[in-house]
Amino acid sequence: MLLEIQETSQPRIFRLIGELDISNAETLAAVLDREVDEQGDISLELSELTFMDSSGIRVLLRAMDRLNGRGKIMLGSPTSSVRHVLSLMGLDDRDSIRVVGSGEQAGP
């Protein structure tokens, strides 16, 4: 198992540990699917996620779509490689997905 998804003591805040790719993206999608019908932001703490590919991006975009304005997806402290792919795929510059505490300048 490359990816561990930890629930935290707070609702709708999850910690991702390991590597997110097409072998486990559906597991994350299933977790997010349980949350997207409710109002409010969903936070993913990414400081221990060392890899994300386009299937991870696809899961984030789908969750954003299903949230449909009821909240934002907050991506906390992504590692440099994950930050790179978020930037290449244009996910670091959207109203509905926010990158926070990325080591560089924090978002507004």
Place this chain on the structure above:
Amino acid sequence: MTVLVRAFPAQRAVLGEIRQFIRQQAREHAFADEAESLALAVTEACANAMVHTNCTKIGVTWRTTENRVEIEVEDDGIFRRRVPVPEVDGGGGHRGIPLMIALLDQVSITGGTESRPGTTVRLVKYRED
């Protein structure tokens, strides 16, 4: 010139192992700064093979010369020759090839045929001076 070839079963669960192979070669051949970009591009190429062809195994060739690395990802399947259409396929996927192009200096894809199966994705990154 260094040439290394590894064969992997075409299973999603081995993608992590394929990345470890790429990261290790990148470190050993002075491409450490590019290790994560190369690992990501190779993951996308292998995932494409697994999703879009009926392949059973994937060969990964690492080839370094003085000024560049060339990685070939070869499968034994035949990919579907059609253009993804958002209205039909959904907007979700089909980001792998643009991502590879963004990460690397050259990307080429050679498709196989019924009589000559196999798809080869060739990825090139030049060494930064």
